Amino acid sequence: MPRSIRDALELTPEQREFVELAKEFAQREIRPVARAVDEADHELPADVWRRAADAGLTSFMLPAEVGGGGVTDLETQCLVQEELCHGDISIGNLVTSNGFFAAPVEALGTPEQRRRFLEPLCSAEPPLTALAVTEPGVGSDAASLTTRAVRDGDSYVLNGQKAWISNGPFARFFVVFATVAPGTRSKGVTAFVVERGTPGLTIGNPMPKMGQRGISCAELFFTDCRIPAENRLGDEGQGFYGLMRTFDASRILIGAACTGLARAALDASLAYARDREQFGVKIIEHQAVAFRLADMAAKADTAHLLTMRAARLFDRGADVTEEAAIAKLVSSEAAMWCTWAAVQTHGGWGYSREYLVEKWMRDAKLEEIEEGTSDIQRMIISRS
Structure with missing residues (x-):
């Protein structure tokens, strides 16, 4: 098989250090x-989380001024994400999940808010956090969310429901997006930080999932949930801007995560094909298998290149909505295809739980759905 395209890219010494750490x-x-x-399904892999925190991997992407690793460029973050998710995409996504909470805080928050909400994430025992956008009837069209925030003196009162909130069962802080002006779509979307234990916030039971069980999801219910106005991020109506920029970054990071998963599927398939025999020869010598492995390598490298292109443009301040959608679309479908191909290459054993490839195929499906389905990504690209 050819060398990975990553071998042809020049990395800085700092990038190489972080890649090797991950x-x-x-x-x-x-x-x-x-x-x-x-x-274990709904159990938090707390030991892994603590060791990742000790290694600086849960906060490396946060600004140095709040105690983080200061790696704020998306290119390096993607390189790290890819390596972590090569180990396992579910746990890899958990390790870096606080970055999704931090993004709107960094984009919209005041210096005091950034200190207040981000410094704990850089401590020796960082809490888990969550981003709350999705609602039972609102998925990719975030401008149509219905969770309501009403100003009442020095407070806001939240009412509504969120669904599929990653880290929901365990998070200490939530960035919640709600509307202060129903019917105005994006013009009313506003971001708030809500702390666990706030009266009026109820967290549902962990939601059963097909895959990526290292991250637990839950519904959130807001019933006259009163939060101080100082927990609002930015001005009223600014939330949608912060959310869209967060989505651009998160879709690119999903591309990196999917690339890591596609690589894992390829590596496992190569090892299996080189070790097992059918009809008296190694499986890898069968033309159909060899061609499948070649396709896997091509898809993994394509995913990596498109993801890094989008990350570099993002770091330059460019509008990357189209490039982020392309990276997410191609990478997620590459991960789905490569994990299917890995199961196929492993034959009957690929369908068993003896090998991780069946798990990886279940994990990959989420990436074609979250942060906008593949159909949504195609719609974004076609309109750009």
Whole structure:
């Protein structure tokens, strides 16, 4: 098989250091527990989270002024994300999940808010956090959300419901997007930080999922939930801007995560094909299998290149909505195809739980759905 396209890209010494840290952590701490975490389902892999925090991997993407690692460029973040998710995409996504909470705080928050809400994430025992956008009837069309925020003196009162909130069962802080002006779509969308334990906030039971069980999801219910006005991020109506910029970054990071998963599927398939025999020859010598492996390598490299293109443009301040959608679309479908191909290459054993490839195929499906389905990404691209 050809060398990875990553071998042809020049990385800075700092990037290489972070990539090696993530790669080593994924091999030592993530891959060995991937099956157990999947089987445990709704249990938080707390030991992995603590060790990742000790290694600086839960906060490396946060600004240095709040105690983070200061790696705020998306290109390096993607390189790290890819390596962590090569170990296991579910746990890899968990390790860096606080970055999604931090993005709107960084984009919209005051210096005091950034200190207040981000410094705890850089502590020795960082809490989990969550981003609350999706509602039972509102998925990709975030401008149509119905959770309501009404100003009442020095407070806002929230009423509504959120669904599929990653880290919901365990998060200490939530960035909640609500509308202050129903019927005005994006003009009313406003962001608030809500702390766990706030009266009027009820967190539902963990939601059963097909895959990516290292991250638990839950519904959130707001019933006359009163929060101080100082927890509002930015001005009223600014939330949609912060959310769209967050979505651009998160879709690119999903591209990196999917690239890591596609690589994992390829590596597992290569190892299996080189080791097993059918009809007296190694499986890898069968033309159909060899061609399938070649397609997997091509798809993984394509995903990596498109993701890095989008990340570099994002870091330059460009409008990358189209490039982010392309990276997310191509990478998520590459991960889905490569994990299917890995199951196929493993034959009957790919359908068993002896190998991780069946888990990876279940995990990959989420990436074609979250942050806008593949159909939504195609719509974004066609309108750009």
